Every structure is written in C-alpha cells, then in structure tokens.
Amino acid sequence: MDVSPLLDDTFNAIEWINGNYKKYVAEEDKLSATERSATSAANDDDTIALEFISQSVLKLHLYMQQVHCAVEESSQKLVFDMPRIIKEAVILQAEVEELKKRMQAMRKEMTNVQEETGDCMAALERLNTMQTKLQKAKESLQESDGWGNLISELEDCFEHNDLKGAFDKLLSLQKSLQVQEQLVGHAERLEQVEGFKNRLEALASPNVVQCFADGSIEQAKKYVGIFAGIERSSQLEQYYRAVQKNSLQQKWKQILDMPATENSAHKFLSLYYNHLLEHCKQQVKWCAQVFNSTNGNFQPIIVVTELLPSLQPTRESYIVQLLKTCNERLELLEEYALANHNFTTQLNAFLMHSKIELPSKMHTSIVQSVYGYFQKFIEQYPRIEETQLSTQVDKLLLSQPTAADSVHHLENCNQKIFAWLSEACERCKNITDDLALCRLIEIISSILKKMLEIFSKTQRQIALSIGQGTENWAALQCAMSLLQCLSDFQIKLHKFEKGMQKRMTTLKEMLSAAASSTTIYSIYTDQEQINLRKSIEKYQRESVETENSYSSAIFFTSIYEQIKVHCIDTHDIALNVLLQPVEGHLLNIQSTMSSTSDALMPENMPAFSFVPQECITQIGQYLLTLPQHLEPLLFTPSPLLKQALEICNIKYTQSSIPCADTLLSLVVEQCCHLYQSQILQIKNLPLTSAKQFAVDIEYLSNVVEELGLSISTNLSQILILLKANPDNYLALSGGCEPRLVTAIRQMRNIVSTQ
Structure with a gap:
C-alpha cells in the first residue's frame, strides 16, 4: 500500500481508497484460472470488498504503530540530549561576552593611537604642501625669467610670417603659462596668449582656405595639427564648411543660370541634388583622411544641413517663379517632391553603407534642411489641386440637349x-506624402457633389420628356440606363474609398513613428502632428457612428445617401413612365361623365354590361403588353442595374424573382391604387353602375392573374362591396376594411340597419 499521498496537501481520502481498491481487484484478477474458479463459488464482490477493507485497516494499524514508535524514540533522544545542549549554550554565551570586552579594549587603544599621531600627520601634510608650493614657485620664477624671451622670439616669427616657428613658440608659451599659474598676473598673460592665437589663426587662414579649396590632404593635415595644438579645431572646421558652402553656392548659381530649356528649368533641383550628393561622398572620404576626430567625418553632412536653407536665391523663391509661368504646376511640384525624396533616400543609404552613425539631432537637421522649404508648397497643394480638378470637371460636365445624350455622357x-x-x-502621395489627404478628401467630396448635381439635372430631363397619356419607352430606357450609371458611380466610389482608407491608416502609423524617423513627417511640429491626427481620428470616429447604415463609408457618407435618393427618384420616374398610359385611360372614366362638382353624378354613371368599359380593356391590354417591353431591359439585368434596383426597393433582392416581374408587380400595385382612388371619388353609384364597376374590376383581376399577379387587397374588397346585395350588405362586408365599407355604402346609398 502506497501511503505517500497522505503527505500531499491536496490529499483526497475517497480517491485514495478507490484507487487502492482498484489495484486490489486487479491483483485478484491476475490469479490463476483454477484459483479464481475455486474461490468464485465462495466469494462474490462483497466478499472481495470486505477482504480489502480488513487488509487495509490492518496495514494502517501497522503504519500507525511504526509512527508511534518512531515518535517515542525521537522524544526520548531529545530529552536525553537537552541538558548537554543547554550547557554548551551557556559556555558559548560566556565566550561571546569575553570577545565583546576584548573588542572594546582594542577600540579604545586605537582611539588613543589616533589622537597621539593625528597632530604629527597634519604637520607632515602641511610640510608636504609647502614643499610643493615652493617647488611650483621656483619653476614659475624660472619660467617668468624666460617669458619675455619667448614673447620677443614669437613676435619676430610673426614679423617674418614664419608660421611653423610661431606655432612652436606659441606651444612653448602655453606650457610656460601653465607653470606660471601661481604667479600674480596670470590672467593678463592668459589674454596675451589668446591674442597670439588669434594672430596665428589670422596668419594661417589664407593658406587654410587655399588648401581646403585645392583639396590638398598633406597641407590640410599640417593645419589640422596646428589648430589642434592651439585648441582651435572648431574654428578650422568652420573654415572648411565656409569654403565648401561657397563652392556649392557657386555651383547652385551655375545650374540656375543654365540656358532656360524646358528640361533644365524643370530639372534644376535634381541636377543640384545629384551634384551635392556626389560632392558629399567625396568629401566624407577626404575628411576621414584629414580630420582625426569623429566630428571631422560629420563635416560634409553639416555642410549640407547649413547650405540648403541658406542658398541664394532660395529654392522656395525660384520654384514660386516657375509656378507663376507654368501651366503644369502640379507636375512641377510632383517632380520637386520626388527630387527631395530621392536625395534624402540616397543620402541615408550612403551613410548606412559607409557605417556613419549620425546623432539623432543631425538626422533631424538633414530632414529640416531638405524638406523645410517645401512645407509651404504642401500647404498650397490642396488649393492648386482643387483648381485643376474643378476646371477639368466643369469642362466635362456640360449640359446635353436630350435626356438620352445626358445619360450616355454620364x-x-x-x-x-x-x-x-x-x-x-497619387499626386497627393507624391507631393505631400499624404499630409494633405484630409484636405483632399473635402475637395473630392465637393467634386462628387457636382457630379450628383448632373445626375439630378438628367433626372429632370427624363421626367420632362415623358408625354402625357402615351407610351414612353425611350424615357424608360433612359431611366434604366441612369440607374445603371448611378450603380456604376457607387461601385467606383466604394473601390476608391477603400484605397483612401488604407492610405489614411498608413498616414496615422507614419505620424506615430515620425519622432524616430528621417522622413518628411518629422518636419511638422508636435502640435501640427497632433492636429493632423485629430483630423484622421475624426473620420474614423464618423465611420464607427455610421457603420450600421454604410458599413464601408468613412469619408463620403453624405454622397452615399444622395446616391440612394437619386436611385429611388429615378426608379419613381421609371414607374411614372409605365403608369402614364394607365393614368391617361383612367382619366377617360371621368371624361365620359359630366360633373358639376368634384363628385361624379349618378345620371352619368355607365349602364350595366357584361363587358368591361373600353378604358378598362385598354388598361388590361397595356398591362398584357408590358412583359414584352420589360423583358429586354430587366429579365436578365446587368449586375450594375440589379444593384441599383436593390437600392430602390427591397423586393428586388429576392433572387428567385426576375427584376422584370418585380417591376411589373410594382406597376400593377400602383395601377390598382390609382383605380381605387378613382372609384372612391364617386359620391352616388346606382346599382347598375356598381355592377358595371364590378365587371371592370373582375376583368382587371383576370388580366393581372394572367401576369402571375393579383390585384391589391383594397381593390378586392371594393369588388366584394360593389357586388354585395344591399339587403345583406353588412353581413357580406365582414372582414373588409371599415373605411372602404363605409365609403361604398354611402356611394351606393345603402341605409345602415345598425
């Protein structure tokens, strides 16, 4: 029996007993066949369980007895050893007390020794300090005696323009000055040495400028040593940068003064950037051989950052002049933006290839020097883009003479x-790196609204082309084509907006990483970046608010709403085209009846006949001819037209029903509504006239059934009420709409018995 689980914190007695019981049963099953057969008659499951319990209890008693013995033995041993342990503890405590006394005595002795020797050590220190001062004073006096000689020798070198001799004497003078630090008048001597340094720098400066201009490595190294010796290395680097900037400024003027051909006028910035990049590469190698310090290798990069903002004329002013005289202003801006981008990319690639690690501030300076001037053009870009787009669209969206021409033009x-x-x-990306994307969206929205205005004008043209009471199949064709055009417009807008959404997300990510990047985004101040991110988040927030209606709309939600309105209006025009003949025939009912007022008079009502009235048969014949006219248009509509129709009415979304049948059902529905309105205008209806109207409605119902449809519920109820016997009118009108029941009863002059 395994008793180790008893020590586990998660011990479960039931699981432990069941586990041991299963092991016991398994061991019993391993008995030989003869043994199992011999015992099977006498033992059952209960017997096995009792045996397991008895054996387990016996084993547990044995384990408990062993534990008790072990505890008893440990207790006796502890009682036996306790006096010895107490005795040893007392001895140890006495030794600790003795050690503590010795340490206190030693500390007292050390304090006494320190007090006795402290005065001696202080006296020795004072004597050593006095000796050092005396030695320095001796050296200072010796150097002071030779100071005048050095001054005269240095002046003689300056008179003879002996640069090397003057440098050597000045070094000796500097060393002598360091020794004379303790003497009176050290500050005046220091100023005197600085004056000699200035004279030496002035003497060397023409040769320094000349050697930097010639690119002489040996001469440059010599002057690097001289300026380093007089602690003027920073001034030497300034001379280098001044010479290089002057040379590059002259190259800038040469490029601008090139013959004003089309290529040179537009490519001047790329040409200069290419020259500047090659010059920078050469100078980095040259400086690595000349300058000893790490800052010396950075000098060509510093030249670039200081040169570009100080060019005369400035890049900004020259580009502004070109824009004033050029019609393709956006193409020019795109070219200059590309030149900026290429120069920065190539410069960074060169630095990475050369393993030159610039400080982060210098990276920021590079970006500011290259892109800083272009920020003005980024701000002007939306206005220029809006002007060009508006001009293009205004020329395109010209009025057409006919509705068909307008639809084809759209x-x-x-x-x-x-x-x-x-x-x-794409221009926004190339010119502004999408920094003007939010402003461009507003411009595009206004352009799309202009387009929708043309759709609205075309709708009015189609509506005005509908003839009164005649069949206008050309107008119907125009309406369907306009619906298809609207659907095409919506699909293209949806695809266009998806691309804009991706670019907006990318722009937000780039702005978040602007602080650690060397891109155009880092030229913006923190506040400008915050304002731009707020504009982006505004569009994203509007997207969340409108996702129930337009799941894909972020930027052009109002445009989608107007497209839907235009689709519904165009569909209504198509219905009006199809219902125009029906309305004309229904008006014939009124034209055959004289009326002294708005109500039709009973003496003008039609007499009963088993055949419908002519105007009703004309409506029926017209409805029967509709399928052959609608099938070419709508039986197998294009995906664009199908989508437009689904926007107009949810019934078109039923995939099992052709669009032609759906449109026909809408026509029939409107036809029944018009016929119902015509009937309900009658005030007095004789019995014979009521029967005639019932025949008319039944005929219309049969025609509609042939089309696979049914008349409206209200018209069916009117038929029942017209056919109802006056004596049993109320009973037969059960289930009909109360409003219709009352209207027909009054029309037929049936007296209510209630």
Missing part, C-alpha cells in the same frame, strides 16, 4: 472623373 463621365480622382490621390 456613363463616360464616371470613368473619367474617378480616373482624375485617382490621379489626384
């Missing part, structure tokens, strides 16, 4: 406008 406009918008977005 089909061509969709493709062109979205192509222009895509080009504008």
Whole structure:
C-alpha cells in the first residue's frame, strides 16, 4: 500500500481508497484460472470488498504503530540530549561576552593611537604642501625669467610670417603659462596668449582656405595639427564648411543660370541634388583622411544641413517663379517632391553603407534642411489641386440637349472623373506624402457633389420628356440606363474609398513613428502632428457612428445617401413612365361623365354590361403588353442595374424573382391604387353602375392573374362591396376594411340597419 499521498496537501481520502481498491481487484484478477474458479463459488464482490477493507485497516494499524514508535524514540533522544545542549549554550554565551570586552579594549587603544599621531600627520601634510608650493614657485620664477624671451622670439616669427616657428613658440608659451599659474598676473598673460592665437589663426587662414579649396590632404593635415595644438579645431572646421558652402553656392548659381530649356528649368533641383550628393561622398572620404576626430567625418553632412536653407536665391523663391509661368504646376511640384525624396533616400543609404552613425539631432537637421522649404508648397497643394480638378470637371460636365445624350455622357463621365480622382490621390502621395489627404478628401467630396448635381439635372430631363397619356419607352430606357450609371458611380466610389482608407491608416502609423524617423513627417511640429491626427481620428470616429447604415463609408457618407435618393427618384420616374398610359385611360372614366362638382353624378354613371368599359380593356391590354417591353431591359439585368434596383426597393433582392416581374408587380400595385382612388371619388353609384364597376374590376383581376399577379387587397374588397346585395350588405362586408365599407355604402346609398 502506497501511503505517500497522505503527505500531499491536496490529499483526497475517497480517491485514495478507490484507487487502492482498484489495484486490489486487479491483483485478484491476475490469479490463476483454477484459483479464481475455486474461490468464485465462495466469494462474490462483497466478499472481495470486505477482504480489502480488513487488509487495509490492518496495514494502517501497522503504519500507525511504526509512527508511534518512531515518535517515542525521537522524544526520548531529545530529552536525553537537552541538558548537554543547554550547557554548551551557556559556555558559548560566556565566550561571546569575553570577545565583546576584548573588542572594546582594542577600540579604545586605537582611539588613543589616533589622537597621539593625528597632530604629527597634519604637520607632515602641511610640510608636504609647502614643499610643493615652493617647488611650483621656483619653476614659475624660472619660467617668468624666460617669458619675455619667448614673447620677443614669437613676435619676430610673426614679423617674418614664419608660421611653423610661431606655432612652436606659441606651444612653448602655453606650457610656460601653465607653470606660471601661481604667479600674480596670470590672467593678463592668459589674454596675451589668446591674442597670439588669434594672430596665428589670422596668419594661417589664407593658406587654410587655399588648401581646403585645392583639396590638398598633406597641407590640410599640417593645419589640422596646428589648430589642434592651439585648441582651435572648431574654428578650422568652420573654415572648411565656409569654403565648401561657397563652392556649392557657386555651383547652385551655375545650374540656375543654365540656358532656360524646358528640361533644365524643370530639372534644376535634381541636377543640384545629384551634384551635392556626389560632392558629399567625396568629401566624407577626404575628411576621414584629414580630420582625426569623429566630428571631422560629420563635416560634409553639416555642410549640407547649413547650405540648403541658406542658398541664394532660395529654392522656395525660384520654384514660386516657375509656378507663376507654368501651366503644369502640379507636375512641377510632383517632380520637386520626388527630387527631395530621392536625395534624402540616397543620402541615408550612403551613410548606412559607409557605417556613419549620425546623432539623432543631425538626422533631424538633414530632414529640416531638405524638406523645410517645401512645407509651404504642401500647404498650397490642396488649393492648386482643387483648381485643376474643378476646371477639368466643369469642362466635362456640360449640359446635353436630350435626356438620352445626358445619360450616355454620364456613363463616360464616371470613368473619367474617378480616373482624375485617382490621379489626384497619387499626386497627393507624391507631393505631400499624404499630409494633405484630409484636405483632399473635402475637395473630392465637393467634386462628387457636382457630379450628383448632373445626375439630378438628367433626372429632370427624363421626367420632362415623358408625354402625357402615351407610351414612353425611350424615357424608360433612359431611366434604366441612369440607374445603371448611378450603380456604376457607387461601385467606383466604394473601390476608391477603400484605397483612401488604407492610405489614411498608413498616414496615422507614419505620424506615430515620425519622432524616430528621417522622413518628411518629422518636419511638422508636435502640435501640427497632433492636429493632423485629430483630423484622421475624426473620420474614423464618423465611420464607427455610421457603420450600421454604410458599413464601408468613412469619408463620403453624405454622397452615399444622395446616391440612394437619386436611385429611388429615378426608379419613381421609371414607374411614372409605365403608369402614364394607365393614368391617361383612367382619366377617360371621368371624361365620359359630366360633373358639376368634384363628385361624379349618378345620371352619368355607365349602364350595366357584361363587358368591361373600353378604358378598362385598354388598361388590361397595356398591362398584357408590358412583359414584352420589360423583358429586354430587366429579365436578365446587368449586375450594375440589379444593384441599383436593390437600392430602390427591397423586393428586388429576392433572387428567385426576375427584376422584370418585380417591376411589373410594382406597376400593377400602383395601377390598382390609382383605380381605387378613382372609384372612391364617386359620391352616388346606382346599382347598375356598381355592377358595371364590378365587371371592370373582375376583368382587371383576370388580366393581372394572367401576369402571375393579383390585384391589391383594397381593390378586392371594393369588388366584394360593389357586388354585395344591399339587403345583406353588412353581413357580406365582414372582414373588409371599415373605411372602404363605409365609403361604398354611402356611394351606393345603402341605409345602415345598425
């Protein structure tokens, strides 16, 4: 029996007993066949369980007895050893007390020794300090005696323009000055030495400028040593930068003064950047051989950061002049932005290849020097882009003489406008790295609204082209084509907006990483970046608020809403086209009846006949001819038209029903509504006239059934009420709408018995 689980913190007695019982049963099952057969007659499951319990209890008693014996033995041993342990503890405590007394005595002796020797050590220190001062004073007096000689020798070197001799004497003078630090008048001598340094620098400066201009490595090394010796290395680096900036400024003027051909006028910035990059690469290698310090290797980069903002004329002013005389202003800005980007990319690649690690501040200076001037053009870009897009769209969206021409023109406009918008977005990326994307979205929204205004004008043209009481299949064709055009417009807008969403997300990520990057985004101040991020978050927040209606709309939610309105209005125009003949025939009912007021008079009501009235048969014949006119348009509609129809009415979303049948059902529904309204205008209806109207409605119902449809519920109830016997009117009108029951009863002059 395994008793180790008894020590476990998560011990479970039931699980432990069951586990041991299963092991016991398994061991019993391993008995030989003869043994198991011999015992099977006498033992059952209960017997096995009792045997397991008895054996387990016996084993547990044995374990408990062993534990008790072990505890008893340990207790006796502890009692036996306790006096010895107490005795040893007392001895140890006495030894500790003795050690403590000895330490206190030793500490007292050390204090006495320190007091006795402290005065002696202080006296020795004072004597050593006095000896040092005396030695320095001796050396200072000796150097002071030779100071005048050094001054005269140095002056003689300056008179003979002996640069090397003057440098050596000045070094000796500096050493002598360090020794004379303790003498009176050290400050005046220090100023005198600084004056000699200035004279030496002035003597060397023409040769320094010349050797930097010639690129002489040996001469440059000599002057690096001289300026380092007089602690003027920073001034030497300034001379180097001044010479290089002067040379590059002259190159800038040469490029601008090149013959004003089209290529040179537009490519001047790329040409200069290429020259500047090659010059920088050469100078980095040259400086690595000349300057000893790490800062010396950075000098060509510092030249670039100091030169570009100080160019005369400035890049900004020269580009502004070109923009004033050029019609392709956006193309020019795109080219200059690309030049900025290429120069920065190539410069960073060169630094990485050369394993030159610049400080973060210097990276920021590079970006500011390259892109700083271009921030003005980034701010001007939206206005220039808006002017160009508006001009293009205004020329394109010209009024057409007919509705058919307008629809055909809109089909061509969709493709062109979205192509222009895509080009504008690409320009925004190339010129501003999408920094002007939020402003561009507003411009695009206004352009799209102009396009929707043309859709609205075309709708009015189609509505005005509908003839009174005649079949206008051309107008119907125009309405369907306009619906298809609207759907195409929506699909293109959806695809266009998806691309804009990705770019907006990328822009936000780039702005978040602007602090650690060397891109154009880092030229913006923290506040400007915060304002731009707020604009982006505003669009994203609006997207969340409107996702129930337009799951994909972020930037152009109002445009999608207007598209839906235009689709519904165009669909209504199509219905009006189809219902125009029906309305004309229904008006014939009124034209055959004289009326002294708005109500039709009973003496003008039609007499009963087993055939429907002519106007009703004309309506029926017209409805029967509708399928053959609608099938070419809607039986197998294009995906664009299908989508537009689904926007107009939810019934078109039923995939099992053709769009032609759905439109036909809507026509029938409106036809029944018009016929019902016509009937309900009658005030007095004789019995014979009521029967005639019932025949008319039954005929119309049969026609509609042939089309696979049914008349409206209200018209069916009117038929029941017209056919109802006056004596049993109320009983037969059960289940009909109360309003119709009352209207027909009053029309037929049936007296209510209630």
